[in-house]
Amino acid sequence: MASVTFDEVTKVYPNGYVGIRDLSLDIADGELLVLVGPSGCGKSTALRMAAGLEEITGGELRIGDRVVNHLPPKDRDIAMVFQNYALYPHMSVRQNIGFALKLARVPKDELNQRVDEAARLLQLEPWLDSKPGQLSGGQRQRVAMGRAIVRDPAVFLMDEPLSNLDAKLRVQMRTEISNLQQSLATTTIYVTHDQVEAMTMGHRVAVLKDGRLQQVAPPEVLYAEPDNTFVAAFTGSPSMNLVEGTLQRGPDGGHSIELGAQRLELPPELVASRPGLAAYAGKPVIVGIRAEALDDAGVERLDAGPVGTVTGIVERREALGAEILVHVEIEARPVVTDDVRDLAAKSDESVVAKLEQQAAVGRATLVARFDPHSRVRGGEQVTLSVRTDQLQFFDVDSGLAVRGSG
Amino acid sequence: MTATTSTTPSSPSGNAAQPSAPRRTRRGLYGVLSAVPTGVLWFLVALWSLPTMGMLVSSFREERAVKRTGWWTVVTDPQLTLDNYRAVFSTQGTDAPDLWQHFWNSVAITVPATIIPIAFAAFAAYAFAWMEFPGRRTLFVVVVGLLVVPLQLSLVPLLQLYTGGAHLTVFGETLTLFPDLDLNGTPTAVWLTHIAFGLPLAIFLLHNYFAALPKDLIEAARIDGADHLTIFWRMVLPLSVPALAAFAIFQFLWVWNDYLVAVTFVGGARDNAPLTVRLASLSGGRGQDWHLLTAAAFVSIALPLAVFFSLQRYFVRGLLAGSVKG
Ligand SMILES: Nc1ncnc2c1ncn2[C@@H]1O[C@H](COP(=O)(O)OP(=O)(O)OP(=O)(O)O)[C@@H](O)[C@H]1O
Ligand SMILES: [Mg+2]
Secondary structure (H helix, E strand, C coil), rough: CCCEEEEEEEECCCCCCEEEEEEEEEEEECCCCECCCCCCHHHHHHHHHHHCCCCEEEEEEEEEEEECCCCCHCCCCEECCCCCCCCCCCHHHHHHHHHHHHHCCCHHHHHHHHHHHHCCCCCCCCHCCCCCHHCCHHHHHHHHHHHHHHCCEEEEEEEEECCCHHHHHHHHHHHHHHHHHHHHCEEEEEECCCHHHHHHCEEEEEEEEECCEEEEHHHHHHHHHCCHHHHHHHHHCCCCEEEEEEECCCCCCCCCEECCCCCEEEEEHHHHHHHHHHHHHCCCEEECHHHHHEEEEECCCCCCEEEEEEEEEEEECCCCCCCCCEEEECCCCCCCCCCHHHHHHHHCHHHHHHHHHHHHHHHHEEEEECCCHHHHHCCCCCEEEEEEECCEEECCCCCCCCCCCC | HHHHHHHCCCCHHHHHHHHHHCCCCCCCHHHHHCCCCCCHHHHHHHHEEEEEEEEHHHHCCCHHHHHCHHHHHCCCCCCCHHHHHHHHHCCCCCCCCCHHHHHHHCCCCCCCHHHHHHHHHHHHHHHHHHHHCCCHHHHHHHHHHHHHCCHHHHHHHHHHHHHHHHHEEECCCEEEEEEECCCCCHHHHHHHHHHHHHHHHHHHHHCCCCCCCCCCHHHHHHCCCCCCHHHHHHHHHHHHHHHHHHCCCCCHHHHHCCCCCHHHHHHHHHCCCHHHHHHHHHHCCCCCCCCHHHHHHHHHHHHHHHHHHHHHHHHHCCCHHHHCCC
């Protein structure tokens, strides 16, 4: 058991590419920290530095209170689970799991006992004498887990361990790994590019982008109060709606947001809790609206709170059973920062084209999570009720959340 | 039974999907080749092996028969004898073929010339593939570059090296680079040469195979606490058996069938000559004795065949099955 500390850790690859820049991160003993970010952001690099597979070119990495920068992997008391399992194909499951113990010259009785224990925990007992080639993907993943837990290391490092499994198995293994980590209480760094995995598994989630840490916080905080537009656009499914509006200060001292010709009154408590907001009066600001802060104004809201309204045209509705996702086009400038462009481009190039086209004519699409009773259809005009107390604000230039005075 | 009864009813659930699944269409050269009927292939195989068959049959026929009729008459007149084999193994007379001795000479040359380069090359190839050290690339390129050194060109210098050693005289001081071991005429001279010429290729082939092993596998072993030696013995070697077997066969056949190197270094010492050299001198001195030459040729083919078939089972595919995915 140990904590892991990244202290301004930097990785510059031999070709000059900066994989990780000044990463500072404290992972508490027994915590499961998820490292998440788009492909190529440096998640694996960070993890491999912790494992000792990649040289650390700057800063200090501590496991417990030992500086491990120059220790080889085997002296760091860590175990790693690889994305593609990396099982030893010529060894049986038993030998795979027991390999590390065997190299550590653990007595045979104890070795067998610990392998059996790990196999029991992972329900691998029937396959102990099989070769990896005879196992299914989920079983192979379990063997890889077994190889890690049998050593009882201070830290688990997992690099996208579930990304090769099908969707259903992934959900199941997600729970299994969470439970396992919970019961073993071993400090764990878990890398994934899947924000759903990150939000459901992590005690805390660290979001990386281009080798830089964007925010590290518990999932609820990350979701509710993202530090910048990148985190806002990356987390949640659907991700946070980001539109540009203008903050207006009324003669009575109350504030409102102008979205095109429409206006949303802001509750005074919201403005009071964000002292920095006052400085934006009369200026454009990015407004972040979660899908669940929007609903059909024609249906009674179940949640209570200050509400404003915005009208728009329904583009599309996706019925998901318990809820409906409705895409509504309103009059407002969409936010097309590099972050948004990058993230959209990852899923679909046409999304970016559409965004830019919309930006040119000053119309933005909001994704709203409607009550299933709503009867809106594509092409219709709809009035959205907006929970104004749940709005988030970001600076137009820096993309940083507007919070304190500043 | 009629043909109709042989169609098994396919179960409506799982089985039905299997036959209807679209086959990957075969294209290109492979497609063309796989369309050739098996019968044609068998015909080609038979045509190709016919001369060898003829030799095999002739080696069992009497001298008179061999000289008067073709080997195919054995079909109508099957008179076979082991006399020819007895003759080539005989040690009687002044110029007896005495093939047993030359057979063992060949073995004494081939075995070290096969095993030693594999052992050396495996270590070297591992280092080139998986160990970080300065100058790794350059050194590898230099080693592989040695592949282009022509054997013929180095025969005379090597002969000199084996008879007199190598000495360098600078400022009146004589520096011995290679002692005079008086190797000329010994099997050692032959297998040393084969090792030297086999190593670059062995390193090159094994390196390519080792380097293609999944990196994650090696890293997983490192995290599990394995050092280089452990990774080499416990991961890389077991997973590279096909490559090792392939090179072993290759090198074995090459050395066994070599004539040039052998005749250069032990050509003058008949007692140490391997089979190839002896066979050549037999066909010079007894060019008319076809019955003996065919038998002698088969003696020299026997061991390579045995080696080939015994190593063949190591050419297995899918050694890495289940290891990594993606
Ligand atoms: N050996 C290397 N030399 C140079 N650049 C490298 C090297 N390894 C990785 N990189 C670069 O560093 C960046 C981060 O790589 P990394 O593997 O950490 O990404 P990742 O976040 O794990 O992505 P993914 O989700 O695709 O696995 C990438 O842009 C990659 O091109
Ligand atoms: Mg990665």
